[in-house]
Amino acid sequence: MQIADRTVMNALTTIASALTLALALALSACGGDDVRQKASGAIEVGPCHIGGCSAQLCSSRTDLISTCEWRPEYACYRSATCEPQQDGSCGWTQSQELTACIAAGGPQ
Numbered sequence: 001m002q003i004a005d006r007t008v009m010n011a012l013t014t015i016a017s018a019l020t021l022a023l024a025l026a027l028s029a030c031g032g033d034d035v036r037q038k039a040s041g042a043i044e045v046g047p048c049h050i051g052g053c054s055a056q057l058c059s060s061r062t063d064l065i066s067t068c069e070w071r072p073e074y075a076c077y078r079s080a081t082c083e084p085q086q087d088g089s090c091g092w093t094q095s096q097e098l099t100a101c102i103a104a105g106g107p108q
Contacts, residue, residue: 045083048090058082060090072106 036044040055051057051064056074080098085091092098101107 040078042078043081043083045081048082048084050077050082058090058092073102075106076101 034046038044038050038055040050042050042055044050047060048058049060049062049064051059051061052066053068054066054070054074056071056077057064057066058077076098077092080095081093082090083093085093
């Protein structure tokens with residue numbers, strides 16, 4: 001991938017993250033769930049928490065840990081949202097950006 005393509009992809013990822021956060025904050029202000037942005041950029045909503053050594057897990061538990069390995073696709077979760085899913089359990093919302101990033105083996 002050329003440098004210009006990477007620059008465009010990085011800009012689009014940044015814009016998508018900002019829009020996701022803005023929407024989550026707007027919903028929160030309207031009486032929605034509690035929204036928290038982590039230092040990594042990932043967003044936690046309501047009872048859901050990001051855990052694991054590489055911040056790759058999304059769970060209702062605040063004490064969830066994992067082994068400390070790194071996989072390139074874990075970087076995809078930095079701009080993802082950890083929130084209650086349709087079945088009520090916590091999980092990563094499978095946006096187009098997240099699924100494409102994971103399928104590519106990480107940010108390109």
